[in-house]
Amino acid sequence: MAKVLLADDEMTMVQMVSELLRADGHEVFPFTNGNAALEAMESIAPDLVITDLYLDRTRPRGLEILHKARSLVPPAVVIMITGFGSIETAVEAMKNGAYDYLEKPFKLDELKLCVQRALSYNEAVSENVYLRKQLKKKYQFNQIIGTSARMQQVFKMIERVADTDSTVLILGESGTGKELVAKALHYNSRRQLGSFIPVNCSALPENLLESELFGHRKGSFTGAINDKKGLFQEADGGTIFLDEVGSMPQVLQSRLLRVLQEREVRRVGDNVPVYVNVRVVAATNEPLEKKTREGSFREDLYYRLNVIPICLPSLRERRDDIPLLAAHFLKDKTHARTGKPMQITKSSMDVLCAHDWPGNVRELENAIERACALSETHVLQITDLPPELHRYASEASIDTAIETREGSPPSQFVVLNQALFPTTSSDAKPPSFGDGEAASGQTLGTLKQFIRSQELAYLNKALAAAGGDKQKASEILGVSLATLYRKLLEEGD
Ligand SMILES: Nc1ncnc2c1ncn2[C@@H]1O[C@H](COP(=O)(O)OP(=O)(O)OP(=O)(O)O)[C@@H](O)[C@H]1O
Ligand SMILES: [Mg+2]
Numbered sequence: 001m002a003k004v005l006l007a008d009d010e011m012t013m014v015q016m017v018s019e020l021l022r023a024d025g026h027e028v029f030p031f032t033n034g035n036a037a038l039e040a041m042e043s044i045a046p047d048l049v050i051t052d053l054y055l056d057r058t059r060p061r062g063l064e065i066l067h068k069a070r071s072l073v074p075p076a077v078v079i080m081i082t083g084f085g086s087i088e089t090a091v092e093a094m095k096n097g098a099y100d101y102l103e104k105p106f107k108l109d110e111l112k113l114c115v116q117r118a119l120s121y122n123e124a125v126s127e128n129v130y131l132r133k134q135l136k137k138k139y140q141f142n143q144i145i146g147t148s149a150r151m152q153q154v155f156k157m158i159e160r161v162a163d164t165d166s167t168v169l170i171l172g173e174s175g176t177g178k179e180l181v182a183k184a185l186h187y188n189s190r191r192q193l194g195s196f197i198p199v200n201c202s203a204l205p206e207n208l209l210e211s212e213l214f215g216h217r218k219g220s221f222t223g224a225i226n227d228k229k230g231l232f233q234e235a236d237g238g239t240i241f242l243d244e245v246g247s248m249p250q251v252l253q254s255r256l257l258r259v260l261q262e263r264e265v266r267r268v269g270d271n272v273p274v275y276v277n278v279r280v281v282a283a284t285n286e287p288l289e290k291k292t293r294e295g296s297f298r299e300d301l302y303y304r305l306n307v308i309p310i311c312l313p314s315l316r317e318r319r320d321d322i323p324l325l326a327a328h329f330l331k332d333k334t335h336a337r338t339g340k341p342m343q344i345t346k347s348s349m350d351v352l353c354a355h356d357w358p359g360n361v362r363e364l365e366n367a368i369e370r371a372c373a374l375s376e377t378h379v380l381q382i383t384d385l386p387p388e389l390h391r392y393a394s395e396a397s398i399d400t401a402i403e404t405r406e407g408s409p410p411s412q413f414v415v416l417n418q419a420l421f422p423t424t425s426s427d428a429k430p431p432s433f434g435d436g437e438a439a440s441g442q443t444l445g446t447l448k449q450f451i452r453s454q455e456l457a458y459l460n461k462a463l464a465a466a467g468g469d470k471q472k473a474s475e476i477l478g479v480s481l482a483t484l485y486r487k488l489l490e491e492g493d
Contacts, residue, residue, distance in 0.1 A: 002119050005046040006030045007037040007065060008081060009055055017050065020108055021115065034061035041068050048118055049078045053089055053101075063093060070097045077122040079114055081106075144180055145328045147482060148318035154181070157310050162188040167260065169245075169305045170283040172312030175362030178283040179243065181310060185281055186239040194238025197231050202247035210252055211268050214259075220269020232265045232276050239279045245305065246286035246297060257301045280305070315357040315364065322353045324485060325361060329368040335378035341468070342372050344380040347393065351382050354392035452490070459487060 004026050008014050011032055018028045029044050031037035034055040041049075049069040055061035062080055069076040080101040082090045090101040099118045102111060144155070161168060162185050170178045179198065186196040204212060207221070215230030232240060242248075248256065259265055260280065264273035282305045291297035315322065326349065333342040357363050371384040382393045459477070466472035474484040 001025050001027070002047040002122075003027050003044060004029065004115075005037060005041060005044055005049045005051075005069075005076070007034065007050070007055055007062075008032065008052040009034075010052075013052075016108075017111065020112065024112070024115075034065065037065060038068055041065070042072065045072060046076045047122055048115065049076045050115075051078065051080060053080050053082045053093065063089075063096065066093055066096055066098055077118045079118055144177060144184060145325050146318065146321045147324060147485060148313070148321045150313040150318050151321060154310060154312060157308075158184055158188070161185070161308050161310075163190055165279050167280045167282070167305055167307045169288075169307070169309045170281065170312065171288075171309060172283075172285060173314050173358075173360055174285050175360035176312040176314060177361055178285075178312060179241070181312065182239075182241045182243075182281045182283060186241075186279075189239070189279070191238050191279060195235050196239050196241065197235040198241040198243055199231055200243045201252075202244040206249040206251060209249070210255070213252070214255065214265045215267040215270075217267055217269035220267075224269070228267075230265055230267060232259060232278055233274060235278045236276050237278075239281055242280065242282040244284060244286075245282040246284040246288055246291060250296075250298070253298045253301050257298060257304060260301075260304045315360045319353055320489075322364070323349055323489065325364055326352055326368060329365050330372070330380075333368075333372045335375065336373070338378055340378035342375070342378050342380065345382075348380050348382050348385060351385060351389050351392045355389050455487065459484070 004021055006014060006017055006021070006028055007030075008017075009032050014030045014032055018030045021028050029040065029046065031040070037051070037055075046069070049065060051062045051065045051069075053062035055065070066078050066080065069078045075097075078093075078098045080090055080093045080098045081104060082093075082101055083104050087103075090098075090103075093101060099121060100114050102114060144151075146152075146154070158181060168182075168185060170181050172178050182198075183196060186192065199213065201209065211221075211224070211228065211230070213230050213232060215228050215233060216224045218224055218227045242256075259276075262273070263277070264275050266273050288297055288302055288306070292299045292302045315325075326344065330342050330344060334340060335342060352364070352367075359366075367386050367389070368380075370386065371380050375381070375384045382390060459473070462473040462476045463470065466476060470484055471481055474481045477484065479487070
């Protein structure tokens with residue numbers, strides 16, 4: 001069922017084609033005048049436009065209609081109808097984005113077939129564009145937060161290997177983002193329109209895992225009532241993600257090795273191998289090398305999997321990313337009662353930075369989620385954070401006190417606090433640079449401090465102008481988003 005705009009100055013032609021298309025269930029908008037068709041096009045928003053090239057007999061009006069149809073969002077697909085001898089203009093129309101053309105006189109069957117092809121082409125295009133946009137958005141690198149040197153190495157590695165077919169082994173503690181990286185590899189590769197199939201190798205008993213991975217033939221074991229495709233076959237043309245591969249039972253390790261060597265799978269109860277075109281990404285939070293030394297993981301499989309290792313740092317090894325991650329998890333949150341955007345106090349941020357996060361990013365994400373749900377106001381306080389974090393509160397405030405007493409620079413979190421999270425306490429007073437002030441050595445800061453304060457003020461101005469949207473603010477300032485974050489986090493002197 002499609003919306004079809006039909007434009008031809010021959011009334012009989014319009015009637016005949018309209019009837020034909022309506023009989024096929026389409027909604028038809030017929031026009032015998034070019035101007036009227038052009039005027040109505042936007043509000044109709046047709047999926048398909050069928051137009052005569054020489055519409056008003058004087059000039060190729062059809063080209064104007066073509067142009068307008070292609071500039072709609074989403075664009076309509078266009079079929080041109082041409083009179084005898086206007087083949088050159090028809091070619092020009094094709095060059096300008098017409099899908100096809102029909103030369104008069106044409107058979108109705110011909111038209112029907114042409115319409116069918118044009119509509120299925122349109123559907124495929126819009127589906128692909130939509131899917132690609134959604135997936136890209138979800139797994140762009142900028143969804144993996146981190147500006148620390150360790151994360152920069154990870155990004156470089158992802159970029160370098162995403163578009164290859166090499167097997168990747170992602171290593172890292174629980175909650176460090178292994179699945180996120182696996183998805184980023186898939187959705188930034190040329191396999192992105194194929195499937196991404198995650199398999200948790202520790203979640204299923206040996207016999208079930210085998211039939212899940214490789215499939216089975218009907219009757220090959222009790223309960224196998226139908227033929228079943230395995231996940232390797234499901235992932236054909238895409239990526240299979242073998243999560244927690246370290247827990248894979250030994251018997252299956254040998255079968256997996258064979259698949260990696262021969263790129264073929266055999267279903268349980270079947271002797272005929274099936275070729276599969278699959279990229280393998282595996283992950284583990286266990287020390288695989290140690291397991292191979294102890295004999296619980298096959299050494300040859302380890303080498304097959306460990307072609308390109310990507311090691312994800314624990315969160316405590318990249319503490320400088322904590323404020324960014326916290327800001328990321330707070331970004332779209334609003335207070336349930338007041339609807340105000342959630343913010344965080346400086347001391348709460350200090351506490352987040354002091355914790356060791358054994359559950360890594362997942363634990364931080366959950367802590368913030370929980371705090372937002374519990375918070376009385378839209379500003380997160382230490383008391384909103386999980387109880388095990390409260391013990392850092394005094395340490396954090398002692399740190400601040402020492403810094404202030406020794407007159408050392410405000411910590412980066414103070415700066416972040418000023419720039420991104422309007423402070424609720426006034427414990428960090430930047431040096432003053434008021435123009436009208438007496439120029440005594442005690443009230444004046446260093447030149448570096450002055451420049452930094454001007455820079456911060458300007459960054460804040462841009463942020464305010466952009467309504468708090470950092471992407472927009474970075475565009476106003478003419479710097480990248482990463483630079484904006486870095487500048488907001490920079491320590492003062
Ligand atoms: N660098 C990051 N930036 C933003 N979010 C992240 C990052 N790393 C992890 N996360 C988030 O933390 C959560 C855990 O990530 P993920 O599931 O990828 O971890 P994992 O290493 O696979 O953990 P596990 O070993 O427990 O399976 C997810 O919600 C993910 O979106
Ligand atoms: Mg995982």
